[in-house]
Amino acid sequence: MPTRFSHPDHPPGVALKRIPLRKAAVLFIATVCLCLCGLLYLQLEQSRRHDLSLAQVASSNLTRAMAQQAEDTFMKADLVLTSLVDWIQADGFGPAQRPRLQQTFARRVLALDQLHGILLFDQKGQWVVTSFENLPRGAGVADREYFKYHQQNVSSVAHIGPAIRSRENGEWIIPVSKRINDRNGHFQGVLLAGIKMSYFDQFFKSFNLDDSGSMFLGLTDGTLLARRPFVEAQIGASLSQNEIFQKFLPLTTSGNAMFTSIIDGVTRLYGYRQLEAYPLVVAAASSTESILAGWYDTAFRSSLIVALVLLGVGLFGWVFIHQVRVGERVESDLRRAQEALELIATHDSLTGLANRRLFERALDIEFGRGARQASPLSLIMLDIDYFKRYNDTYGHVVGDHCLAEVARALKSCCHRKADLAVRYGGEEFAVLLPDTDLHGAMTIAEQIRRSVIDKNISHTGSPNGYVTVSLGCYSFVPSGRDSMDVFVERADAALYQAKHSGRNRVATLSMAGGAEALMRSDR
Structure with a gap:
């Protein structure tokens, strides 16, 4: 008959509680594994952010150098054009002045490595004087964007137009031009300084970028002027849908951003900066793959070590839990044997009553x-x-x-x-x-x-x-x-x-x- 007098060492009504060792072991092992994984994640995430932060600083420094170089390049061309325009507007560009103008143009081009040539066009877009010995032949430049711009705008500010091929020798140039007026302010022609695109290409190559990195110079409307790597088909393409022009430039003139390029589909960390003196934007980018190459290697080795540790903990846990299960079975058998002995010791075997x-x-x-x-x-x-x-x-x-x-x-x-x-x-x-x-x-x-x-x-x-x-x-x-x-x-x-x-x-x-x-x- 059931009775509450079942154990001599415990008062009646007090249940004996045992610690669920197997559950505690499973919980402990799971906690250790989760902690290891959590620590690995925190360490890797901190390392990743550190690498990206260093890349952002490097990118910002690079774009600052690019912006300074671009501004100096265009400013020198602008100053040359300004001095020449003042001379031409004062003395004219008649047949008597042309030999002297040609010699002056040629000396200025020799003095500035970035210049492809200096060219003077009349009000109909025909060549008048160039820095080259022979005048190019052809229909003129009345169809060019920069010529139409100066026809329609009286501004004396230098105009930077989309990259074009020179009709003199076929070289890619970036045109910097100024309007020439007569004494009454009427349009008389255009003075153009062509900046070699190869000049920027050589400048871009002086920086150490990864194979998937890129640098570009563009107008603020998104027109691409120069890019590394150089792809001729992309020159003049519009980057207006690029996130730099869509999202970031309207908010700040310089900064960093990570996104996927619309040109080649590569995800990069970009540093960008808009020039103060000219409507130009420079940007330099390194692919996230190259930025995080060291991090990926560290992450792989760290993950491998943690995986081995987790495997060791898991194997130890499996053996331990197996032993706990064996111990529990043995304990259960002993408990049943003890209960049987207790029953034998406290109950009559014939009647089942207490003894x-x-x-x-x-x-x-x-x-x-x-x-x-x-x-x-x-x-x-x-x-x-x-x-x-x-x-x-x-x-x-x-x-x-x-x-x-x-x-x-x-x-x-x-x-x-x-x-x-x-x-x-x-x-x-x-x-x-x-x-x-x-x-x-x-x-x-x-x-x-x-x-x-x-x-x-x-x-x-x-x-x-x-x-x-x-x-x-x-x-x-x-x-x-x-x-x-x-x-x-x-x-x-x-x-x-x-x-x-x-x-x-x-x-x-x-x-x-x-x-x-x-x-x-x-x-």
Whole structure:
């Protein structure tokens, strides 16, 4: 019968808790792995941001140098044009002045490496004077963008137009031009200085860029003037949809941005800067692949090391958890064996009832509890009537069966978990009833007596012809100084009285007026 008196070293009602070692091990290993992965991610992310930050600084410095070089290049050409325009507007460019102008143009071109040539056109776009020895032949330049611009604009500011091929020798040039007026301010022609695109190409090549890097010079409207790497088909292409022109230049004239090029589809980190003196934009970019090449190598090696560590932790964890599982199985087997031994040690193997060892342990606990709570404690002692005759008549095997049937009847009447049914010895049984007074004990005792009779176990050695039991009840309130032996003896005395009075009955022993009073029940 289940009972709360299951462990001698723990008070009743206290459940034994064990640490779920396997779950804790899994959680610990998972936490270690997550921490390692988290630390790796943080370290790699910090390293990546550091590399990108260094690349941004380098890109900003590079675009600053490019902007300075471009501004110096165009400013020198602008100054040459300005001085020549002032001279031409003052002295004209008639046949008498042309030889001197040609010599001056040629000297200025020799003085500036970036200049392809200086050319003067009249109001119809025809060549008048050039820095070359021979005038080019052809239809003139009236169809050129820069010529149309000066025809329609009276501004004396230098105009930088889209890159063109020189009609003198086919070389790519960037035209810087100024309008020439007569004394009345009417349009008289255009003075042009052609800047070699190869000059910027050589300048771009002086910087150490990766194979996928790029540099470009463009107008603020997005027209591409020069680019590294040089692709002739891209010269004059529009970059107006480029993110630099769409998103960033409207907000700030210089900065850094990472995006994918619309020209070749390569993702790069760009540094860009708009010139202050001229409508030009320079940009330099390194591919993210080259910027992060060292980071990728570090990330691979770090990830490999962490992966090996995780593998080691995982293998160790697997072995450890496997051992924990084996240990748990062994512990479970030992626990079951211990429970079996405990059951054997505290219960009768024939009837399944508690034995005297458990009965004495329960008495000790209930005496203390009853004394603390001032609650009554009752004991029923019962004995099978004429059991020796039963054994002699039917044999010990059938006698054991009879004992088991009586035990089942006993257990069926013990409805509370705290009630303890005991095989006290031989054919004698006991029922310990905590928090039960004498009246309650008598009621249960009568239920037991009737339950045994209802089983109708044949017994020819009994006057009744069937198995009956005699029961003795005793109840008292423990005070803390009581003797368990006396308690059992008094219940046993009540049982003796029931047997002496004719058996198959319930007798009680109580204290009244300082003397024991006997009450019988034979229903």
